Amino acid sequence: MRFRPGASGLALLAVCSLTLAACSAGSLGSSDDAGGSGAVEITYLTTNQDQDVKEAEQLAKDFHAKNSNITVKVETRPGGTEGDNIIKTRLSTGDMVDIFNYNTGSLFNAIAPQKNLLSVNDEPWVKDLDENFKKTVTADGQVYGAPVGGFQGGAILYSIPVYEKLGLTIPKTWAEFMANNAKIKASGGGVAPVIQTYGETWTSQLFVLGDFHNVSSAEPDFADKYTKNQAKYATSPAALKGFEHTEAVHDAGYENKDFASAKLPDGLKMLATGKGAHYPILSGVVANMVATYPDAAKTVGLFALPGDDASKNGLTLWTPGGLYIPKTTEGAKLDAAKKFQAFVASPDGCKSQNTAGAPTGPYAVKGCTLGDDVPKAIKDMQPYLDKEGSSSLALEFLSPVKGPSLEQITVEVGSGIRKAKDGAARYDEDVKKQAQQLGLAGW
Amino acid sequence: MTVTSARPSSRSEASPAAKAAGGKVYTPYSFWFYLPTAVIYAVLFLVPTFASFYYSLTRWSLFESKFIGLDNFVMFFQEPALVKGFTNTLIYAVVTSGSKVVLGLLLAVLLTSQIVGRGYLRSVVFFPVLVSTVGVGLLFQVMMNPERGIINGALGVIGIDGPGWLTDPKWALMSIAAVDVWKGVGLATLIYIAGIVSIPREYMEAARVDGAGAWDTFRRIVLPLCKPATVTVIILSLIGGLRSFELIWAMTRGGPGFTSDVISSVIYKQYQAGFYGLSTAGNVILFVLVTAIVLPLNWFLNRKEVDM
Numbered sequence: 001m002r003f004r005p006g007a008s009g010l011a012l013l014a015v016c017s018l019t020l021a022a023c024s025a026g027s028l029g030s031s032d033d034a035g036g037s038g039a040v041e042i043t044y045l046t047t048n049q050d051q052d053v054k055e056a057e058q059l060a061k062d063f064h065a066k067n068s069n070i071t072v073k074v075e076t077r078p079g080g081t082e083g084d085n086i087i088k089t090r091l092s093t094g095d096m097v098d099i100f101n102y103n104t105g106s107l108f109n110a111i112a113p114q115k116n117l118l119s120v121n122d123e124p125w126v127k128d129l130d131e132n133f134k135k136t137v138t139a140d141g142q143v144y145g146a147p148v149g150g151f152q153g154g155a156i157l158y159s160i161p162v163y164e165k166l167g168l169t170i171p172k173t174w175a176e177f178m179a180n181n182a183k184i185k186a187s188g189g190g191v192a193p194v195i196q197t198y199g200e201t202w203t204s205q206l207f208v209l210g211d212f213h214n215v216s217s218a219e220p221d222f223a224d225k226y227t228k229n230q231a232k233y234a235t236s237p238a239a240l241k242g243f244e245h246t247e248a249v250h251d252a253g254y255e256n257k258d259f260a261s262a263k264l265p266d267g268l269k270m271l272a273t274g275k276g277a278h279y280p281i282l283s284g285v286v287a288n289m290v291a292t293y294p295d296a297a298k299t300v301g302l303f304a305l306p307g308d309d310a311s312k313n314g315l316t317l318w319t320p321g322g323l324y325i326p327k328t329t330e331g332a333k334l335d336a337a338k339k340f341q342a343f344v345a346s347p348d349g350c351k352s353q354n355t356a357g358a359p360t361g362p363y364a365v366k367g368c369t370l371g372d373d374v375p376k377a378i379k380d381m382q383p384y385l386d387k388e389g390s391s392s393l394a395l396e397f398l399s400p401v402k403g404p405s406l407e408q409i410t411v412e413v414g415s416g417i418r419k420a421k422d423g424a425a426r427y428d429e430d431v432k433k434q435a436q437q438l439g440l441a442g443w
Numbered sequence: 444m445t446v447t448s449a450r451p452s453s454r455s456e457a458s459p460a461a462k463a464a465g466g467k468v469y470t471p472y473s474f475w476f477y478l479p480t481a482v483i484y485a486v487l488f489l490v491p492t493f494a495s496f497y498y499s500l501t502r503w504s505l506f507e508s509k510f511i512g513l514d515n516f517v518m519f520f521q522e523p524a525l526v527k528g529f530t531n532t533l534i535y536a537v538v539t540s541g542s543k544v545v546l547g548l549l550l551a552v553l554l555t556s557q558i559v560g561r562g563y564l565r566s567v568v569f570f571p572v573l574v575s576t577v578g579v580g581l582l583f584q585v586m587m588n589p590e591r592g593i594i595n596g597a598l599g600v601i602g603i604d605g606p607g608w609l610t611d612p613k614w615a616l617m618s619i620a621a622v623d624v625w626k627g628v629g630l631a632t633l634i635y636i637a638g639i640v641s642i643p644r645e646y647m648e649a650a651r652v653d654g655a656g657a658w659d660t661f662r663r664i665v666l667p668l669c670k671p672a673t674v675t676v677i678i679l680s681l682i683g684g685l686r687s688f689e690l691i692w693a694m695t696r697g698g699p700g701f702t703s704d705v706i707s708s709v710i711y712k713q714y715q716a717g718f719y720g721l722s723t724a725g726n727v728i729l730f731v732l733v734t735a736i737v738l739p740l741n742w743f744l745n746r747k748e749v750d751m
Contacts, residue, residue, distance in 0.1 A: 081715035088717060092505040110717055112506045198610075198699065258590045260610030260699060404716030405524075405701075412700030417612055426523060433518065433718055437502060439509075 040336040041071045042329075045100035047083060048076035051287045051357055055149065056101070058356035063343050070336045080202065081404065084110075091116045096326040099337040101148055104136035104322045105397035109438065113139040118325040120144060123338070125345045125365075133364035136319045136397045145322030146345035147364040149353065152318040153283040153381045154210030154394060155302050160376070162191055162277045163301075170303045172310035174245065177278075181254045184277045192256035194249045195276035196414055199263040201407040204414055206280035207249075207305070208242035208406065213314040213392045214307030215239050223398035229435065229442040234424040241307070243420035243427075246413045260415060265292075272296040280305065282318060286377045287358040297358070297375040304384060315384035315391040320364050400438055403430030499727045503720035515724035524701045528709040535620055535705060536684030542624045543680045544673060547631025552661065554632065555639045565636070569629035576626065580693025583622045584609060587694075609695050612702035619694050619703060623687065631676045638672030639665060674744040678737060685733050706732070 046056040053076060060072035075097060077086045084107060090096045091111060102108065111117075119142040120126060126134070126143050137145035156177075162168075166187055171177040181193035197203045215222055218238035225231035233239045249255055256262065256276055268285060270276035272293035283302060290297045304315040323344055325337045343349050350368035353359065359370055361381050370378065384390045396402045409427050412418040418426070435443040499515055501508040519525060554565050571579065586593045587608035595605035608618040646664050655663070688707035691697065697704035697712065704712075710725035 081712075084717065085715055088505050110504075112504065115506055201696070201698065260607055261588050261590065404712065408698060408700050411698060412702075415610075415612075415699055417700050417702065429523065433713075433721065434716070437504065437718055439502075 038069050039071070040069065040332045041073055042099060042333050042336045042340065043073045043075050043097040044340070045075045045077055045097045047079040047101065049079060050291075051284075052076075052101070052149075055353050055356040059148075059344060059349065059352050062348070062352040062355075063340055066343070066348075067336075067339060070339065072340060087111060091326060094328050096328055098329045098333050099323060099325050099340060101321050101323055104133070104145065104319050105394075106400045106402045106434075107396075108137060108145070108322060109139060109400045113144045113324075114142070116326055117144045118327055118329070118334075120146065120325075120338075120341065123342065125342050128366040129345065130364035130366075132317075132393055132397075133319045136393070137322045145324045146341045147320040148323045148344050149284075149320040150359045150363045150370075151320060151361040151381075151385075153302065153304070153361055153384070154206055154212075154316045154318060155280070155283060155304050155381075156210075157271055157279045157281055157283075157286070157300050157302055157377055159271055159274050159277050160299050160301050161274050170301075171306045172313045173308060174241075174306045176310075177306045178248070178252070181249070181252065181278070185254060190275065192270065192276040193254040193278060194256075195262075195267045195270050195279040196249070196255045196259040197262040197264055197267040198259055198411045198415065199261045199266070201411050203264055203267065203281060204246070204410040205407050206282070207246040207414075208410055209394055209396070210280060210305045210316045211242040211245065211307065212395045213304065213316045214241070214309075214312070215395075216392050217307070217309070217312040217314065217389075223395060226395070227399040227401055227440065229440075232424075232428045234421060234428050240421065240424050243410075243413055243424045246410055246423075247416075247420040250414050250416050255414070268292070268296075271300055274299070282360075283378060283381060284318075284360040286375050287360065290358050290375050297373075300375070300377050302377040302380040312389075314389065315381060316394050317361075317385075317391050318394050319397055320360075400440065401431050401435050403427055403432075403434055405430045495723050496727065498720055499724035501720045503723070504717065505719055508720065511720070515721045516728070519721060519724050519728060522709065524704055524709050525706075527701055528704040528706045531616055531703060532685060532705040532707075535616060535623075535687060536681050538617070538620045539623045539627065539684045539687075540677055540680040542620075543628050543631040544676050546624065546628050547635050547676055548669070548673075550628065550632040551635030551639055552665065555636055565632075568632050571626045572629040574626070576689040577693045579622065579626055580690045583618075584694050587618060610699055612699055615695055615699065615703040619691050622694070623684070623690055626690070627680060627683065631680065634672050634676050634679075635669060638669040642668045674741075677744065678741055681740070682733060682737055685736065686729065
């Protein structure tokens with residue numbers, strides 16, 4: 001009996017807080033519109049990675065310095081598939097913030113841009129964008145996004161001290177790469193030839209995804225055929241290589257001992273301290289590594305994933321993220337959001353991003369330059385970009401078909417749980433669902 | 444036969460509730476009194492349930508849906524991860540449920556005996572039940588780290604080279620099940636304590652007079668008279684095991700690869716990937732599966748109880 005009053009009190013409290021919550025949610029929505037004096041506040045949604053937040057806040061600050069009546073508030077969301085869900089849910093419920101940062105390429109296609117996003121086709125800054133980038137934010141002939149951040153390379157970061165000590169040269173073919181690994185392992189000293197960090201599953205995909213330049217130089221029409229359901233990872237010898245390479249480094253015992261549980265920061269630590277020699281990863285992680293280990297700006301370099309043919313070796317590129325305005329943004333906020341978008345896609349915007357930390361790679365806006373003090377690994381990307389035919393976009397920017405389970409499959413292949421061929425076949429099954437969901441012809 | 448069928452009907456004539464169903468006679472509540480709850484019930488439970496049955500038959504992107512019949516169900520059953528997830532779910536449910544029954548009963552026997560600090564010990568066993576599942580999962584993930592975790596560190600001291608609890612495909616699912624048992628055994632113990640305490644003292648005393656030892660008392664008195672508690676523990680922990688998700692997601696996300704995937708994590712991953720129709724179909728299947736296992740089991744266990 002003694003519990004009764006307490007219980008009903010609790011119920012009362014619950015009901016009250018519910019009503020309160022309902023009230024505050026409603027009033028929040030309406031109070032935002034009170035901006036008659038010309039001062040506008042817009043909200044910018046970005047991912048919660050350290051570097052992204054730093055960059056967003058720097059952009060907001062520099063933009064406010066130029067447009068004192070507009071304040072940009074930075075809001076964060078998780079990355080990965082969880083973030084995809086947040087974006088989709090908020091767009092479909094009309095609850096999206098004024099301007100947001102999201103992927104380009106296949107993920108951009110999956111958020112129904114024609115229906116949800118504002119076309120920026122007629123904005124003056126669009127003509128200054130890199131053509132490759134523009135393609136990845138275009139749907140039905142309309143451009144929808146501005147680039148935020150730089151290009152990224154899917155490549156191998158390597159430890160220069162290890163290379164110097166053993167007198168190794170940068171490999172251009174897979175055979176040379178494996179020969180280097182053998183030498184590193186034989187030299188002892190506990191240096192892991194290849195760093196793998198399956199504690200964070202997305203890092204396991206680089207041997208497959210970063211190998212795409214080699215795939216497309218062997219089979220130039222792979223992306224088109226892939227979209228039309230005519231080419232498969234399991235049956236294309238060039239594409240299968242990525243899975244075979246993932247398997248090969250495991251079978252040869254070249255991975256670090258704790259590959260199954262290590263996470264990205266562990267991998268970066270190994271690389272920066274010379275405990276690991278090669279780390280296949282996106283160049284976007286360099287900024288984080290340099291922030292934690294300043295020496296790594298000089299001791300870590302980058303080379304493209306080696307393939308079969310040394311003369312065709314080149315870098316696989318990821319385009320910058322896109323900055324989009326949802327159709328739900330209106331009035332003064334819309335004008336402010338457009339101004340912010342134009343600022344980010346201008347040389348001033350690039351400069352602002354340079355001050356926030358090391359860039360991930362070259363920018364997609366004409367007139368933007370990387371600072372002089374960029375880390376060695378980022379500088380190493382430039383020769384690939386400068387030479388004709390030495391770089392291509394990753395498959396996810398050329399084809400909307402990308403399965404969600406690749407990272408689990410590559411973890412299995414790289415841990416010896418599944419064979420390369422089997423993994424590739426399983427991935428082909430996985431992408432089928434995505435293609436059907438998008439309603440592509442031929443699936 | 445006529446007698447048995449006549450009796451309920453005559454009884455129902457006397458019951459006011461049955462009359463109310465006829466619609467003529469006085470009930471304590473007017474129609475309007477029911478309306479608010481009926482609306483809430485319909486909006487929050489009926490509509491979503493039927494909507495989910497509909498959406499499980501569509502290809503749904505949250506923005507638009509296209510009717511595709513039973514394709515989602517066909518695809519869900521062709522999913523290679525599903526077979527693994529299906530067997531893993533059953534293994535996980537049976538292992539955790541079984542361990543909770545055995546451990547819960549033994550702990551309850553211990554905690555109903557005359558030991559020092561009984562109240563304290565009882566609350567300590569129950570404490571993990573109150574802690575956040577995700578918190579427990581993340582904590583054990585750190586402790587089970589093969590190189591830097593405290594568990595393998597402790598095993599190393601006594602000369603055992605511990606396995607990669609969560610990174611070795613052979614161990615991953617069982618490691619999670621062990622944590623689940625640790626976290627959930629308190630509830631089973633609580634139910635068993637209630638069951639044991641309600642057994643009249645006289646039975647034990649009579650048995651002792653007849654010369655029964657500790658084992659006989661346990662076997663012939665405590666065990667059979669705890670049957671209702673056992674049924675409750677089995678049903679609750681089996682349902683919990685079949686739909687378990689948080690702990691698995693916090694500890695391995697179904698990994699390494701797909702080796703510790705269960706049905707709910709397969710469904711969640713499809714939802715994450717944006718296959719909303721497909722994952723809704725998965726949920727319908729999970730619902731049917733849980734019902735198909737638990738309903739007969741419940742009937743079977745309760746029938747035994749009546750027979751006794």
